[in-house]
Amino acid sequence: MILTLVDYGAGNLPSVERALRRLGAETKRATSGAGLAAADAIVLPGVGHFHALARALAQGGLGHALRAEVDRGVPLLGICLGLQAFYERSEESPDEPGLGWLAGVVKPLPTGVKLPHMGWNQLERRGPSALLAGIPEDAWFYFAHSYAALDAGQEVVAVCDHGVRFVAVIEQGRLYGVQFHPEKSSAAGAAVLQNFLELAR
């Protein structure tokens, strides 16, 4: 099984790669839509500014290629900014649209709390979750972000709180997303990645 990571220059790609390899997964990098062919599972990493990812997805039909793979039944995991890209747009970069696969807009977390939301936080489960299966309810995950999706649709299986409730984990068909960084979240994060690998088998 080959796990393909979308490589558009995201800072956390090597970390995600290392974390997946520690679990025994074989990984490769794809810099374009063509590179996604024959992927058994895809990870869209991301950290930093929304516009870098939005531009990369618009270029060379990368966004369309990702959609085609998901429709073909290939599981896709968006991490942090990768999850945010699934929404219609982000107020961090209002002129560049997101993929629009999920209804809603990514918004800044409120002032009055320290930002970025940086560090370890817990989740509140909203429903059954394949990604969180077998992981204790009170497990901690590492976050590093100032924006998040606040709209809670049916796809939201867990939320987190930092000045406001925000979307922490989504699952919709073969589309999966986490706002935290599983590659930096110790044993709990490794369990999330392991669950995602199981989904691809």
Added chain:
Amino acid sequence: MSLARRIIPCLDTDGEWVVKGVQFRGLRRQGDPAAFAARYDREGADEIVVLDIAASRDRRPTFLETIRRVAESLSIPLTAGGGIRTLDEARAVVRAGADKLTINTAAVQRPELLTELANEFGSQAVVLAIDARRAESGWRVWVRGGDESTELDAVSWAIEGARRGAGEILLTSIDRDGTLSGFDVELTAAVSGAVGVPVIASGGAETPEHFLAVFQQGLADAALAASIFHENRVPITTLKRFLAARGVPVRMDQVARTADTC
């Protein structure tokens, strides 16, 4: 459900080895950074900081290799810094495996660097390191590893640094560093209360009570220490249990697992 206060072991290195110095002086080798980092990861540290305190030009490739070795097995975030002056040097550190960068002297010399780094890596990856020493009133910023004083007031500089793009402040009290007399709670509270970004308190930690004080009265979002962890005088598991019992939110799942296997 609330954000945990972080416990961060710091690995001061000469580029290759963990070293120990008192008030930034008198270095002596303590061990392999990768081995220390792996131990702290197992013991429930929330993050690791690795610094090149020698920061000499020709030793740079050695430090990058050290970052690579530390990052390889780490399952928690890694911050690296020491002597980063340019965007290119920052890129090399990130490519080697650091999730965040600390910038100190170079930001004082050219504050625009903070904005350039934030634009490239995101604010969450840019940590402004401030070395502060008590002055007649307030605290003065010192640079070049605590050797050279500046005209900057530490609180004002923290505010400006955050405005320019730093996503976190690593605040070291030079007065307390290596003295084992506790964090400078007053300094930490002054900075943490003035900025909207998280503040990591550093310098002077010796007992669990010191950590409790800097979280409760110092309003610190994280606390960093070196020798008490390196020498295991205060194990991270013990420290976290102490803090949790006194109402400080800390990440405990990893701690619990470690305890089970002991």
